[in-house]
Amino acid sequence: MPRKTDPLQRSLLLLQLIPRHPGMIATTTLQEKLKDRGFEVTLRTLQRDMNGLSMQFPIFCDESERPHRWCFDKGYSHSLPGMDTNEALTLVLAKQYLTSLLPAAVLDSLAGPLNEAHKHLDSIQANGHGSWQSKVRLLPAHQSLVPARFNADVWHVVTDALLHHHAIEARYRKRNNEEPDDYLLHPQGIVHRHSVTYLLATVKNYDDVLQFALHRFESARETVTPFRPLANFSVESYIRNGGFGLLQSEETITLKALISRELFVRLQETPLNESQVLTAPDDTGWGLMTAQVRDEQTLFWWLQSLGGAIRVLAPQQWRDELLRQAKELVGWYEASEKT
Amino acid sequence: MPRKTDPLQRSLLLLQLIPRHPGMIATTTLQEKLKDRGFEVTLRTLQRDMNGLSMQFPIFCDESERPHRWCFDKGYSHSLPGMDTNEALTLVLAKQYLTSLLPAAVLDSLAGPLNEAHKHLDSIQANGHGSWQSKVRLLPAHQSLVPARFNADVWHVVTDALLHHHAIEARYRKRNNEEPDDYLLHPQGIVHRHSVTYLLATVKNYDDVLQFALHRFESARETVTPFRPLANFSVESYIRNGGFGLLQSEETITLKALISRELFVRLQETPLNESQVLTAPDDTGWGLMTAQVRDEQTLFWWLQSLGGAIRVLAPQQWRDELLRQAKELVGWYEASEKT
DNA sequence: TTCGAGGCGTCAATATGTGACGCTACCAGC
């Protein structure tokens, strides 16, 4: 590799090598990493670089340890091309959605870009009418439950260990167990479902993949021990084989249903999927929808949530189940009304 | 302002001033912007800077126009400090959610950061077991409809004009209208609802705020005419006043319901909200939930989607409505079964 | 106490960045 010396390039590389707050990097480590990428410079030069950069950037230097350690302030971000308006707005919109879907600890990782977006938007509206904050709003389509909360450290450790193939030392409290136990986990995957985040991992030298909900971790520590890989494992196939109680069959079935006028209008704009075919409501007020769908729990819930606005014609098993549950409700509500 | 000359600082600023692809910036404009921020340099120096930068970065120069125009390649992004593993994974996770919620055109704005995340993750897994792509998965909790599609340009124009307070010239096709009409719109806000994105705007010199679904725009162009602001308008109050057919009352009501054992476990981990109080199922198999909630459509849909797993005790009007719809369904399914 | 790693000040050699010029290419208005 040719010996590069351009100070701009070097500084830029440095800025990328310096981690954000919880992380820290020693000056000597930086020197090595620079060397790896073709910049051979004296330690002295590097020290000068760092001093210069820390004047212009929110870079903190921990001088208590001997090879000084450097890091960026928490939540700092600076992207190169600067953000444009629509990127910033998209981030802000996305954030509104995600807060009801992802745990705060996960969302914290996006603090940097979000700060930047806010700064960008603020700078535009400096002399404006009203603020951008009052101009963008999101109306959720679904009732959201509060995502299970867990520690940001746990998220950091788990993601890092998963991708770097390291084992995790964890203190985990099983459901309905008061006392936590210590485990050595070999992380295989992460699944997020119904606002709960699970780590899929094997324990010790067993081959069964177990689910560990992140909010039941008391603590987690990434080890340097390499994890024990599982041949041919993939989250995809784990789920397909019923790991989460859902048998996702590949084959599709034909959903056929009468739909109300309101639902017709809505499905016109945002169809169920590409295979959907609609017939406009006739004078009875009912239209027709057919679509090829998978036999999934979420779809059934959706049908149920629509109540009287949809009347399923096929498949028969969904008709039966909808009727069964409706009957059960009618029976119970009528009975309890009398008392 | 003191005249700054540091070439590193100047280059960094330049990299921020150069927009991403659809945008373009002329060399002379750059010179002015630099001057605004205290860097007074010759045009020649700037030209040298740009040539240098375009060797190291994917910067494109359009030489067909006379003051040459510069831009970054589409989808390029480079953040300082570089991404860490959990930021990258969070982005990838978020993307999985958002694709079913936001139109592709909106999500396109995040192509830059996402590319970066992929690059980061790829670099980690270069020599690993399996790829990160097979390790993170998201199981959606709700059936998602296909977001209404619209043009990326429309999104760019609308967000830009909204925040810069410019009027928009648009060709818009009303619902059920074949022929589009031309409008001069004064953008007041953006609302995203049920996978449809609406621009709230006034037309000409009327004061009524109208809704324009972005997917019905044939074209849109940001003008330089300043928009006509509306005193005291905010999206928040527009919605609260029933702009989207939802009267969001501020007051809460008490929801009280019997819940099945499965629902109890789920609500334990991801409660409805902070006010929720649960009582464990007794030997009849039913537990009790109470919570302070708003009278919202989404919550009602949620109750309905749960079918027989929840039995509402209060408020009475929800009991009535649930019973009414259940009865309607039973009546219809039983009648249609006989034919 | 010693020892060594690493921070920091200084200096001279060298590399680099800068403005000033002048030439050229392109475009627009006569």
Added chain:
DNA sequence: GCTGGTAGCGTCACATATTGACGCCTCGAA
């Protein structure tokens, strides 16, 4: 088809910044 203005580009000489070398100093572990 001029002509004038604008901006790109090559070159030069000068100013300035960057670098490695060296030496001293501090800190912490043995």
